Amino acid sequence: MTNVREMPPSAAAPQDSGAGNGWVALVVLCVSLLIVTLDNTILNVALPTLVRELGATTTQLQWIVDAYALVFAGLMLVAGSSADRFGRRKVFSAGLAVFGAASAWAAYSGSVGMLIAARAGMGVGAAMMMPATLSIITDVFRDPGERRRAIGVWAGTSGLGIAIGPVAGGLLLEHFWWGSVFWVNIPFALAGLACARLLVPESRTPSALRPDPAGAVLSVLGLGLLLWAIIEAPVRGWSSGIVLGAGGAGLAVLVCFALWERATTHPMLNLAFFRERRFSFATSSVALAMFGLFGALFVLTQYLQFSLGYSALATGVRILPVAGLLALVAPLSPVLMRAAGTKVVVGTGLLVVAGGLWQLSRADVSSAYGDVLAGMLLLGLGAGLVVPASLDSLMGTLPPGDTGVGSASNGVSVQLGGALGVAVIGSLLTTRYQDRIGPPLAPYRLPHDLSDSVLGSLGGALELAQRVGGTSGPLLAALARSAFVSGMGLGLTVGAAVAACGAALAFAALPSRPAARSSASGDPTDPVED
Structure with a gap:
């Protein structure tokens, strides 16, 4: 593996395309990244609206969220290697175009199935964008200190997208139809395409390995x-x-x-x-x-509305x-890491996540x-x-020639x-x-479509309760809310246990400081500075 301080010709430096300095390019990359992170929390706020407008069940809501994440994760690695080989700015720009077009498709979807397909298309664009942004940053900022600050800004932007997404989604839903939460991505995509050519330098690694489509198919199929x-x-x-x-087939x-x-x-x-x-750790x-953050947001937005x-x-x-707290803390995390070490910061962070999930x-x-x-604050x-x-910690182990795949690995983890x-x-x-609400309703022998609606989501049960009215309606609503909160408690308890196990793993196995020794491929690498 190539020494970080010695850039060989094969790990080509950024080509000058009339771009300004690296910080100007960082602004363009971060603004474009904003739509990828914004999309997650905007959509979460809209989930109850999709129940009302499209009749989506909780299972279908999971697919609307996870179709995007599945394709995003499955294609990100091959997109990262393609960016290294064919040009990071080129792949980034193509991803912007795909993401914008799929967002328009999602905005005008007329059914749950079409929306799930459009969300998968958005995942394709996001997979092309995300690793390219981070690999361009790590390629432009060669000084370890500047790279750390730039990555902090990049992470802060991700947090900002998560922060403004719920409010932006709420404002849009207050004044427009549900598709507006996807339509808002299009102006960002167009602006990003215009600025990328002028302000972002091109870079590639000519010696990078060719893409691995078979691996991409196997990963998407297995995860799916x-x-x-x-x-x-x-x-x-x-x-x-x-x-x-x-x-079993997925695991195989x-x-x-x-x-x-x-x-x-x-x-x-x-x-x-x-x-x-x-x-690895x-x-x-x-x-x-x-696991804890996305799972909690999925249930919390429904809990707060239903x-x-x-509203x-x-x-x-x-x-x-x-x-908001995530966005504020993210830029400070590298500073704390320099003082206390990676092990302490990551392990403590996971413990705090576990505590937040337990309280919720x-x-x-x-x-x-x-x-x-x-x-919520602890989360x-x-x-x-x-x-x-x-x-x-992850990026500090990689040479410049593998930054695309390395940053994609981080995105896959997310x-x-x-x-x-x-x-x-x-x-x-x-x-x-379903276990809590099904048995009490069984004696009433509801028609199949009504039974599916009640069992499918809390929103469906509340809609039926409103239609029934009288004394039965409020009783059904109370039963449904009680069943939902009980299920939320079970899910978040498991999430807390998962995060706590992660904290124990980090404290036990994650190195506190980088060591100046051989990397994964056996060649010496430059250690990240403390």
């Missing part, structure tokens, strides 16, 4: 089958043959993916990177933090402390917003500590962790919700 099994289990039964078969395909990546001469993911503990820590009765805008304002899981039907605020604080520190969080926490919620 595994997520399908988790998401569909509450509907079809956790012990049903089709669920167990899909889950992922094993085949790992074997293929070891055997092929041009892997999209160099498994040798994972021999470096700073790389950093990616694991990010995934576990995002259970506590807030979309009021929900966005009340989600703001989570994202204690909510019941009599809880008010003030009762869950502390947990934002912990995620703000974990993500930048883990990212700095999206895969988030997708699993939504799938697992959402499925546990649905299972408990």
Whole structure:
């Protein structure tokens, strides 16, 4: 592996395209990145609206969120290697174009199925954009200190997108139709395309390995089958043959993916990177933090609107402390890491995430917003500590020629962790919700469509309760809210346990400081400065 301080011709330096300095390019990259992170929290606020407008069930909501994350995670590695080989700015610009076009498709989707497909298209564009932005940053900023500050800004931008997303989504839904939460991406995409050519330098690694489409197909197929099994289990039964078969097949395909990546001469993911503990445990820590954050946001936006009765805008304002604290803390995490070490910052951050999830899981039907605020603040604080520190640790192990694949590995950790969080926490919620609301309704023998609506989501049950009215309506609404909050508690408790296990792993195995020794491929690398 190439020494970080000695740039060979094969790891070509950025080509001058009339661009200004690196900080100007950073602004363009970060503004474009904003739409990728903005999209997650804007959509979360809109989920209850999709229940009302499109009749989406909780399972379908999980697919609307996870279709994006699945394609994003599955293609990001091959997109990262393609950016290294064919040009980072070129791939970044193509991703912007795809993301903008798919956003327009999502905005005018007329059904849940079409919206899920459009979200998958947005995942393709995001997969091309995300690794390219970070690899361009690490290529432009060669000084370790400047690179660390630039990555802090990049991470802060991600936090800013998460922060403004709920409020922006609430404002849009207050005045426009639900598709506006996707339409808002288009002006950013157009502006990014115009500025990238003028202000972002092109760079590539001519010696980079060719793309690995077989690996991409295996990763998407394996992850897709595994997520399908988790998401569909509450509907079809956790012990049903089709669920167990899909889950087992997904795991088998992922094993085949790992074997293929070891055997092929041009892997999209160099498994040798994972021999470096700073790389392997950093990616694991990010995934576990995002498991809790994405899973919590998925249920909290529904809890605030359906259970506590807030509007979309009021929900966005009340989600703001989570994202706002994340955005404030993220730039400080590298500073704390220099003082206390990676192990302490990442381990402590995961413990804080676990504490936040545990506090949120204690909510019941009599809880008010003030009762869950502390947990939301802890969630934002912990995620703000974990993500930048883990990212700095991960990128510090890689040479310039592999920055695209390395940064893509970080993005995969974020999206895969988030997708699993939504799938697992959402499925546990649905299972408990159906177990609590199904038996009391069984004697009434509701028509099949009404039964599916009530069992499918809290929103469907509340809509029926409003139509029924009288004394039965409020009783149904109370039963549904109680079942939902119970399921939310179960899901978030599991999320807290996962984050706590991640903290123990970080404290036990994540190196506190980088060592000046051989990297994953066996050649010396320059250590990241403390």
